[in-house]
Amino acid sequence: MLAAYQQNYRPIADSIGWSSLIAILPLLVLFLLLGVLRMRAWLASLISAAVSVVLAITAYAMPAWDALNSGALGAANGFFPIMWIVINAIFVYNLTVETGHFDVLRRSFASVSEDQRVQAIIIAFCFGALMEALAGFGTPVAISSVMLMALGFRPLKAATVTLVANTAPVAYGAIAVPITTLAGVTGLPLDHLGAMVGRQTPVLSVFVPLALVFIVDRRRGLRETWLPAVVAGVVFGVFQYLSSNFWSVQLADIVASLVSALAVVLLTRVWQPKTAYHEDAEGDGADDGSRRLGRDGGEAGRSPAGADGGRGPRDTPLEVFRAYAPYLVIIVVFVLATRVPAITGKPPAGVGASGTGLESVTRVINWPGLHITNASGDPVSTTFKLNFLSAAGSLLLISGLITLLILGVGPGRAVKAYGRTLNQLKFAILTVMLVLGLGFIMNESGQTTTLGLWVAGAGGLFAFLSPILGWLGVAVTGSDTSSNSLFGALQVTAAHQAGLSPTLMAAANSSGGVLGKMISPQNLAIAASAVGMQGKEGIIFRRVILWSLVFLLFMCVLVFLQSTPVLDWMVV
Numbered sequence: 001m002l003a004a005y006q007q008n009y010r011p012i013a014d015s016i017g018w019s020s021l022i023a024i025l026p027l028l029v030l031f032l033l034l035g036v037l038r039m040r041a042w043l044a045s046l047i048s049a050a051v052s053v054v055l056a057i058t059a060y061a062m063p064a065w066d067a068l069n070s071g072a073l074g075a076a077n078g079f080f081p082i083m084w085i086v087i088n089a090i091f092v093y094n095l096t097v098e099t100g101h102f103d104v105l106r107r108s109f110a111s112v113s114e115d116q117r118v119q120a121i122i123i124a125f126c127f128g129a130l131m132e133a134l135a136g137f138g139t140p141v142a143i144s145s146v147m148l149m150a151l152g153f154r155p156l157k158a159a160t161v162t163l164v165a166n167t168a169p170v171a172y173g174a175i176a177v178p179i180t181t182l183a184g185v186t187g188l189p190l191d192h193l194g195a196m197v198g199r200q201t202p203v204l205s206v207f208v209p210l211a212l213v214f215i216v217d218r219r220r221g222l223r224e225t226w227l228p229a230v231v232a233g234v235v236f237g238v239f240q241y242l243s244s245n246f247w248s249v250q251l252a253d254i255v256a257s258l259v260s261a262l263a264v265v266l267l268t269r270v271w272q273p274k275t276a277y278h279e280d281a282e283g284d285g286a287d288d289g290s291r292r293l294g295r296d297g298g299e300a301g302r303s304p305a306g307a308d309g310g311r312g313p314r315d316t317p318l319e320v321f322r323a324y325a326p327y328l329v330i331i332v333v334f335v336l337a338t339r340v341p342a343i344t345g346k347p348p349a350g351v352g353a354s355g356t357g358l359e360s361v362t363r364v365i366n367w368p369g370l371h372i373t374n375a376s377g378d379p380v381s382t383t384f385k386l387n388f389l390s391a392a393g394s395l396l397l398i399s400g401l402i403t404l405l406i407l408g409v410g411p412g413r414a415v416k417a418y419g420r421t422l423n424q425l426k427f428a429i430l431t432v433m434l435v436l437g438l439g440f441i442m443n444e445s446g447q448t449t450t451l452g453l454w455v456a457g458a459g460g461l462f463a464f465l466s467p468i469l470g471w472l473g474v475a476v477t478g479s480d481t482s483s484n485s486l487f488g489a490l491q492v493t494a495a496h497q498a499g500l501s502p503t504l505m506a507a508a509n510s511s512g513g514v515l516g517k518m519i520s521p522q523n524l525a526i527a528a529s530a531v532g533m534q535g536k537e538g539i540i541f542r543r544v545i546l547w548s549l550v551f552l553l554f555m556c557v558l559v560f561l562q563s564t565p566v567l568d569w570m571v572v
Contacts, residue, residue: 004371005066007380007446009453011059020454022059023447026052026438027476031541034521038538041525042427045434052438056445067441069370074440076367076384078433078522082138082478084393086428086526089131089139091421092326092400093146098417099407104315104323106150113268115276116153117213117225121232123147124165125209126261129236132169133253134334138478138526139396140166145530152278155531160543161212163518163527167551168205168236170480170514171197172244172253174392178510179249182484186492186506190249196507196572198244198252201514202237203558204551205256209233211547217277224273228264236260250338326403333399337390344390351383358390372444380444427534431525432478439477448476452487456494463498463563466491466505467512467555471548474513478522483513500563504571508559515552518544 012018026048033044049071056062056070096102109119124144131140141162148158171178172194179197183190209229213221222229240256247255315323336343337358345357348364355362363386372380388394404414422429442448451472455465469491473483487509495505517523524537533540561567 002065002369002371004373004379005062005444006373006377007375007444007449008060009375009446009450011061011446011450016450016454016457019059019450022055023442023450025055026442026447027472030438030521031519034524034538034541038536038542040427040535041521041528041537042431042434044538045431045438045521049434049438049441052441052445052447055447056441060445060447062445066370066372067445069367070372070382070440070444071437073367073370073382073384073444074437075433077440078436079429080386081391081393082436082522083425083429083432084391085396086138086142086393086432087421087425088393088396088400089142090146090425090530091418092330092396092403093143094417094421094424095400095403095407095409095414096323096326098413099409101319101323101326101407102147102150104319106147107313107315108320108323109147110151112265113272113276114278115225115273116151116278117216117221118228118264118268118273119151120148120153120161120165120212120216121209121225121228122261122264123151124161124212125232125236126257126264128162128165129169129253129257129260130331132166132173133251133257134174134330134392138523139392140169141523141527142530145527149531154279155533156539156543157216157279159527159531159533159540161215163523163540163544164211164215164547165208166517166523167514168201168208168240169253169257170517171201171510172240172249173480176250176252178480178484178513181481182488182506182510186488186502188492188503188506192503192572193507193510194249194252195245196503197510198241198249199570199572200507200511200555200558200562202241204511204514204555205237205240206230206233207551207554221277224275224277227271228267231267232260232264235263322406325406326399329402329406330396330399333395333402334392337395347387347390359387361389362387370444374449375446382444425529428525428529431537432522435476435478435521435525439482442476448473449490452490456490456497459498460500462494463500463505463508464556464560466494466508467515467552467559470509470511470513471516471552473509474516475520478517478520480510480513480517483516484510501571504559504562508555511559512552512555515548515555519548 010016010019012022029051030044030048033039053067056067057064128140128144131143145158145162179194182193209232213225213229236256239259240252243252243255343357345359346355347359348355348362351364351366364383367382367384370382374380452469455469458465469487470483473487474480488506491505491509492502495502524540528534528537562570
């Protein structure tokens with residue numbers, strides 16, 4: 001057995017400050033290559049991972065084998081479970097495209113409102129939140145962006161809207177896995193953490209739909225469609241708060257997304273914008289290709305284009321049902337798999353143990369040849385979990401197989417669709433595996449903890465900086481779950497040192513983390529692949545980075561005020 005590598009968080013002159021300057025270099029390189037040089041995401045991630053390996057070996061004295069092996073463990077986690085989810089989510093989408101039912105779904109959504117600003121709220125915010133609740137890990141970005149494109153959104157705008165929308169629901173994504181993980185690493189009650197996050201992200205959710213209509217149509221969008229944006233944001237926030245604090249932490253996003261979607265749909269029955277906004281998907285600029293439609297379906301100030309008002313063919317109720325069926329199947333499968341104890345079962349207690357139900361075939365293995373201890377000499381977990389049946393990606397695959405029967409797709413056609421899906425996502429798969437490799441190298445070598453300790457040393461100001469830790473963790477790993485696992489315990493330790501509420505600081509990690517999702521190379525790659533902009537992740541990054549920073553500043557201020565007498569009544 002090889003000797004275990006012991007992490008050292010102060011490798012440079014025994015100083016957290018100097019060591020942090022070294023530890024942050026891989027992230028600076030990554031964001032520079034993506035945002036300034038507009039390099040392809042997979043190549044930027046590869047270079048950044050190489051920088052992290054060099055620093056791990058030279059500055060942190062990590063054996064080269066351990067550094068490379070840590071990257072391999074991260075790459076494995078990047079494919080399973082993360083890209084396994086995205087592959088099967090896109091497969092289900094491709095099935096609907098193959099059979100023409102996605103066009104039916106598009107027309108059904110368009111029937112609610114022809115205005116793309118309203119469509120952005122319903123699909124990217126409400127429906128995207130439901131996908132985040134059920135699957136998470138990039139699924140809502142992948143599905144919502146292609147749905148928006150089918151409604152006429154340009155690729156760049158579709159990607160931008162879905163990435164910005166994928167914020168408020170993230171903390172409760174995949175049936176509240178981030179909160180569950182946070183409770184596990186901090187030892188704090190899950191209900192307390194879920195309730196505390198439910199007093200932060202709902203405030204954020206009020207502003208997200210307003211941001212979406214601004215992205216779609218700038219200030220005119222705010223002026224003409226502020227009402228559905230406010231209705232969606234407020235209703236979502238209220239029900240996310242109620243569910244997380246009084247009903248069920250795990251169902252917070254499901255309840256909030258469904259009720260907010262219903263509220264917007266009901267609103268459109270009695271209200272529509274005076275002129276509907278629609279842009280030409282083939283245009284280059286936001287204004288050049290846009291059209292202003294009157295309430296009768298024709299261009300503003302003109303008569304409708306045809307007898308049907310430009311709405312296209314009428315679909316039978318059966319075809320509409322079959323168009324929605326794949327997503328209804330996903331909901332049913334996930335609810336049964338996660339909420340029925342006899343089916344859900346219990347996961348293995350550890351390496352070599354067996355589970356029950358869907359977890360009966362789950363295996364937890366020690367990653368070969370990788371042995372890490374923290375600075376105190378305690379072992380760091382280097383296990384890999386293969387939950388073949390219970391993984392969200394596997395549940396999506398099961399949903400896809402059921403969808404085959406509903407849509408009447410034969411085996412040969414299905415195999416070809418799956419092959420096209422893998423080809424479509426090949427660069428996204430590579431990027432995500434490299435990004436997770438980078439994250440694991442930084443984690444296992446101690447670079448990430450160095451950065452965390454540096455931020456935690458801010459004393460009373462830590463309440464303001466706390467969300468930044470979560471944001472940083474998600475920006476690197478693409479996962480609020482991973483960020484909570486990484487920094488959750490550190491947040492609690494820093495809270496005790498600074499005399500702050502451990503529950504507040506731990507929750508701030510998750511709430512701040514949701515705002516790093518849109519700039520994570522992992523999610524940028526997923527969005528780029530979904531809208532056909534592979535290799536142009538840097539362009540998307542430049543469109544979303546400002547929104548990420550603005551919302552992060554808002555969350556930092558909110559958490560800081562919650563740590564003071566001004567808003568301390570909000571703390572659990």
